[in-house]
Amino acid sequence: MNGNLVRLAFCCFALIGALGAGGLAHAQSVALVGGSVYASPDAAPLADGVIVTSNGVITAVGSRSEVQLPADARVIDCSGKTVVAGFWNSHVHFTEAVWRSAGSAPSAPMAEHMQAMLTRWGFTSVWDLGSDGRDTVALRRRVNAGEIPGPDIHTVGSIFPRDGHPAYLPAEMKLPEAATPEDAAQLMRTYLGFGLDGLKLFTGSYKGQGKPVVNMDPAIARAAVDVAHAAGKPAFAHPQNMAGVEAVIAAGVDVMAHTVAGEPPYFPEQLARFKQQGVALIPTLSLFAKLPVGPDISARLVATTVAQVKAFADNGGPVLFGTDIGFTNYYDTTLEYELMHRALSERQILASLTTNPAGYFKAAKKGRVDKDFDADLVVLDGDPLADVTNLAKVAYTIRAGKVIYQKP
Ligand SMILES: [Zn+2]
Structure with missing residues (x-):
């Protein structure tokens, strides 16, 4: 087969995927009726609200008396519940065995795992920070074709x-x-040629207990960041220690994929550079809390990372929610919310799930519950501003106007 034929075959296959009956473009109208609606983390709630979606987009938001329900809409009763924008998890991995050969593997086990890992926790957009790109790109295609209910997937190449x-x-x-x-x-x-969406650098790499961390030379990091930025793609980094944080700053990295457990809160000079360069932070606090190191060390790791999140947020930096799931199998988000709440308000945590990532990753139609925005929505069983753990009590997850999770 010559190159043109290969391309043609690929295009036809992609088209069939896009037009499949389950495809996102054919989502039925949905009306969420009677819930308390937060248009954004800083908005007052709209009581007894109605949200109408059509073709994947929010077409109306208002009170019950203001909004006309389309005759064909699927009506979801949200009374007693709270509706917020779809959540982002900006640090996940599609590396577990279930995703292997994702292009050809049967869809049912992947659909089941996608629910356990992501959709039942409200995630409609994710950043995969390191996996076999062939699997993740194939998985994304099958999710977007409607074969596997799942989030909008972004993925990176690692160095x-x-x-x-x-x-x-x-x-x-x-x-x-x-x-x-x-x-x-x-x-x-090479990663850009393969269709990946960003870069992940290990500016610090953990070599084991008692062994020195291997840090990346900032000039090497900078070279990759420059190629990513020239293509309009973000650069993430795993810093591991303060030298790794210094390399983040020197190389112009955009997002720190973790706090640095056991290190002091960031230094004033570092905080000034974060602000100047627009660096974002993914806390991954529950990852450190769950390390098998015994209660005393664990408490110290959590205290240091919480202090870093607080210093970073008080400095005005954007915090992006992320848990490193896929690397860990601790999918329940409750503990992450509890730990974040030691440093952040409920509204700041909701922003880390919605407006912060949408703004940071320039997804102009995501992050808010507003007319003409993407119909990415989470229906919660309780008000997350009254109790932050309500963010983990998900009744429905809706992506592009399609229900991708419904609590049994
Ligand atoms: Zn990770």
Whole structure:
């Protein structure tokens, strides 16, 4: 088969996917009736609200007397419930065995796992920060074709420092290491060619208990970041220690994928540079809380990371919700909300799930419950501003006007 035929075959396949009966473009009108609606984290709630969606978009938001329900709409009774914009989890991984050969594997096990991991917790958009891109790109295609109910998936290509194979990844796993700025730039160009949406750098790599962290030379990191930025793509980094945070700053990285457990709150000079460069932070607090290190060390790791989130947010920096699930199997988001609440208000936490990532990743039609916005919505069993753990009590998850999770 020549190149043109391959392309043609691919295009036809993509078209069939897009037009499939379950495809997102054919979502039926949905009317969410009677709930308390937060248009955004800083808005007052609209009581007894009505939201109408059509073709994946919100077409009306208002009180029951103001909004006419379309005759064909699927009506979802939301009385006693709260409706907010769809959630983003900006740090996940599609690396578990269930996603292997995602292009050809049967859809049922993947659909079941997608629900356990993401949709039952309200996620309508995710950033996969490192996986086998072939699986994730194939999974995304099947999700967007309506075969597997799931979120809008963004994915990145990873780059490790030389000798920077982390202790927690299998030794036989082949990881892309960059020894020079040229290596790093070339890797990022390859990722862009493959259709990936961003970059993940290990500016610090954990080599095991008692062994020194391997940090990436900022000049190597910078070379990859420059290629990503020239293509309009964000750069994430796993910092691991304060030297890794310094490399984030020096290389122009956009998003820190974790706090740095066991380190002090960021230094004033670092906070000033974060602000100047628009750096964002993903806390992943429950990841550190769940490390098998015993209660005393665990309490210290949580205290240091909570202090970092507080210093970062008080400095005005954007916090993006993220949990590293897929690497961990701790899918329940309740603990993450409880720990974040030690540093942030309920409204700030809701912003980390909605308006912050939508704004940061330039998704202009996401993050708010408003007319003409994407119909990405979460219906909660309780008011998250009254009790932050209500963010984990999801009754419905709706993406592009289609119910992708419904509590049994
Ligand atoms: Zn991760």
